Amino acid sequence: MKAVIQRVAHASVIVDEQVxxxxxxxxxxxxxxxxxxxxxxxxxxxxxxxxxxxxxxAEGKTNLSLKDVGGSVLVISQFTLYADCRKGNRPNFLQAAAPAMAEKLYEYFVETCRSYIPHVETGSFGAHMQVKLLNDGPFTIILE
Incomplete structure (x- = not known):
């Protein structure tokens, strides 16, 4: 599992021209x-x-958690994080889970987030999405 976590001032996801x-x-x-x-x-x-x-x-040090600041989470499924580009110019996604398995774990991820964080929003699994964000920092962390 790969989670790219970006600290944001705000973010949204659009499907079919609708947030x-x-x-x-x-x-x-x-x-x-x-x-x-x-x-x-x-x-x-x-x-x-x-x-x-x-x-x-208050001193400007990175010392507070999401809960401490009353922050929210927007979770977007992204199988392309498993792109393997070592050979040729066309990525393969053989290490990405099959859609049925991936969707179950994605939904479980969202449920689990809600047990820690009161406000969790999502994209639409498998849909073509447009994601807008204002990265704060920028601050990006990858968890695997």
Whole structure:
């Protein structure tokens, strides 16, 4: 499992010219599910993500967590995080989970996030999406 976590001032996702999810301060999470991933991987990554202290405190030090600042999360499925570009110019996605498995773990990831974070928004699994964000920092972390 790969989670690209971007600290954002705000973010939204659009499908068919309609905003289907939007947050203010928090994390935009691009989530890729691999063929070997399990619910235990989800539990570990969500717990780590929820505890990340990457928001500024009163002294400007990155010392506060998402919960400390009342932040939100926008989760977007992104199988392309498993692109293998080592050979040729056309990426292969053999390490990405099959859609049925990936969707189940994506939904479990969202549910698990909601047990830690009150406001969680999502994209639409498998849809063509447009994601807008204002990266704050920029601050981007990859959890695997």
């Amino acid at each position: 289907i999810g939007a947050i203010d301060q928090g994390f935009l999470v691009l989530l890729g599910v691999g063929t070997e991933d399990t619910k235990e991987d989800v539990d570990r990554i969500v717990k780590k993500m929820a505890g990340l202290r990457i928001f500024a405190d």
